[in-house]
Amino acid sequence: MKAxxxxxxxxxxVLELQDKPLPAPGAGEVRVRVxxxxxxxxxxxxxxxxxxxxxxxxxxxxxxxxxVVDQLGxxxxxxxxxxxVWLWDVAWGSDEGxxxxxxxxxxxxxxxxxxxxxxxxxxxxxxxxLTAHRALTxxxxxxxxxxxxxxxxxxVLVTGGAGAVGHAGIQLARxxxxxxxxxxxxxxxxxxxxxxxAGVVINYRAEDVVHAVQEAAPDGVDIIxxxxxxxxxxxxxxxxxPGGTISIYAANPGEALNVPIRESxxxxxxxxxxxxxxxxxxxxxxxxxxxxxxxxxGALRVGEDQGLPLARFPLEETSAAHxxxxxxxxxxxxxxxxxxx
Numbered sequence: 001m002k003a004x005x006x007x008x009x010x011x012x013x014v015l016e017l018q019d020k021p022l023p024a025p026g027a028g029e030v031r032v033r034v035x036x037x038x039x040x041x042x043x044x045x046x047x048x049x050x051x052x053x054x055x056x057x058x059x060x061x062x063x064x065x066x067x068v069v070d071q072l073g074x075x076x077x078x079x080x081x082x083x084x085v086w087l088w089d090v091a092w093g094s095d096e097g098x099x100x101x102x103x104x105x106x107x108x109x110x111x112x113x114x115x116x117x118x119x120x121x122x123x124x125x126x127x128x129x130l131t132a133h134r135a136l137t138x139x140x141x142x143x144x145x146x147x148x149x150x151x152x153x154x155x156v157l158v159t160g161g162a163g164a165v166g167h168a169g170i171q172l173a174r175x176x177x178x179x180x181x182x183x184x185x186x187x188x189x190x191x192x193x194x195x196x197x198a199g200v201v202i203n204y205r206a207e208d209v210v211h212a213v214q215e216a217a218p219d220g221v222d223i224i225x226x227x228x229x230x231x232x233x234x235x236x237x238x239x240x241x242p243g244g245t246i247s248i249y250a251a252n253p254g255e256a257l258n259v260p261i262r263e264s265x266x267x268x269x270x271x272x273x274x275x276x277x278x279x280x281x282x283x284x285x286x287x288x289x290x291x292x293x294x295x296x297x298g299a300l301r302v303g304e305d306q307g308l309p310l311a312r313f314p315l316e317e318t319s320a321a322h323x324x325x326x327x328x329x330x331x332x333x334x335x336x337x338x339x340x341x
Contacts, residue, residue, distance in 0.1 A: 003100030004318040007058045009049025012319035012326075015061065015099075023096075023104045025073035030110045032085060037098040037315075037335040038064035038123035040164070041250075044322040046091075061318070062335070063091050065098030066113055066122025076107045084113040086122030088130060088288065092277045098123075099318050101338055111288060114296050119340060120310060124164070124302045124332045125291055131276045132168035133287035135225040135247035136176065138272035142223070142245070143176075145286040147293065152177035155217045157239065160227035161198055162189035164332055165249060167308045168300065169225045170196040172290075175299035178223075181216050183209055189330065196307030213239040223247065229257050242267045249274040308332050 001022050006014040025031045043062050069083040079085070090105055091097035113122040136156065137143055143150040156173040160166045161182030173180045174197040182198040184190045190201045200216040202209055213221065213235075220241035226232055229248045236246050237260060246269060248257070259271070279287075294300050302308040309331030313321040318335055325333045 001101040002315060003060050004315065005058045005060055006047060006055070008052055008054045009047060010052045011048065012044070012322045014047065015319045015322065017316050017318075020100065022102055025071055025076075025104045027074045028076060028107055029073040029104050030069055030076055030079060030085075030107050031071040031073075031102055031104045032065075032067045032087065032110065033070045033102055034065050034067040034098050034100060034337040035119040035340050036066050036123035037062045037337050038126060039321050039325045039333040039335065040064065040127045041325055042127060043091075043097075044326045047322065057095050059091070059095045060097040060100050060103075061091060061322070062097040062099040063089055064123055064126030065090060065103070065337075066119040067338075069110070070102060073107075079107070079110065079112075084115065084119070084122075085110045086113045086125055087111070088126040089277060099315065099335060099337070101315075111292050116298070117295060118302075120334060121295070121300065121302050123334055124308065125168075125295070125300065127276055128164035129168040129172065129291045129300060130284065130287045131165050131249050131274060132172050132225065133290055134274050134276060134279055134283060135165075135169060135249055135272070136173055136178075136223060137283075137286070138247045138270070138274070139223055139245040140243070140270055144283075146172055146176040146290040148175065148177060148297075150176040154222040155179045155181065155220075157213060157221040157224045157236075158182040158198070159225065159232055160184070161193035161196065161201065162307070162330060163227060164308065166193075166225070166227060167196050167302075170198050170307075171300050172294060175294050175297065179217070181213055181221065192307040192309070192330070194307070195305060209235050210238045220244065225249070230255060233257065233259065237263045237267065237269065240267060240269060243270070245270040245272055247272045247274055302332055310334055312336055
């Protein structure tokens with residue numbers, strides 16, 4: 001089978017197309033024929049490492065993907081060969097990611113993909129949607145699991161609403177009944193955020209964010225899903241309700257956050273730092289279940305019309321796909337691994 005492999009960290013040029021033996025699933029495992037692989041910032045960051053360093057074993061990149069169940073290991077229930085599925089955290093703690101024609105994963109990382117949903121949607125969930133779920137459920141008095149009405153009466157501010165996590169945050173918050181405000185950097189991204197379902201969209205380069213948010217939510221916002229806390233912290237604190245939560249899920253290596261302590265104390269602010277890989281097993285279980293429910297309800301969609309444009313690359317151009325994500329391509333970068341049928 002064809003696979004993208006790298007034996008040392010470094011630039012995208014370390015990624016090579018190779019032939020690998022077809023793996024067999026063991027007990028409790030599922031082999032999936034990968035149709036589409038999704039690329040996230042964490043994928044290129046893991047591949048690049050801290051320089052050129054030889055790895056103990058070759059690795060296949062990419063955490064997210066969607067495909068078809070190809071073979072079941074012993075003891076696996078709930079799936080049959082031919083089932084359409086989406087995958088999460090595939091390469092976490094493993095040398096095998098989704099940038100290959102077949103991948104063997106533990107059964108609990110395999111989730112049914114409804115017939116009405118595309119493999120593109122399935123490959124776009126994983127890290128973005130599970131991160132967004134944790135960000136929206138981090139409040140002290142918030143639900144552990146999103147569902148219709150779970151955030152009714154609450155207002156959510158999503159910074160960077162045109163990004164993959166921002167897009168999922170908007171869609172999940174709307175599905176759960178929240179009013180959603182988002183910030184973006186231009187009109188192109190503003191239109192995408194509107195298509196995703198944001199009720200109020202603010203261009204932070206052209207508008208006073210604090211004034212615009214306070215006008216839309218005079219009592220303040222309950223939750224902030226923040227892609228750039230160092231740049232936004234002062235505005236966040238001005239628009240957040242007392243007792244509100246700031247969920248922070250992105251940072252550059254070595255980046256620091258200067259927290260205004262007195263202002264945070266005054267409002268009894270909760271800060272939640274998020275890395276989806278290392279949340280508790282219960283938090284991950286709740287997130288996967290809620291995302292599956294939202295997907296089944298048609299609340300999580302991708303594509304230009306849904307506010308998340310798709311950029312596609314063939315498997316042999318995975319290095320270009322990684323570069324596209326690193327360079328900040330708007331929307332979701334996908335790799336076409338195999339034909340759907």
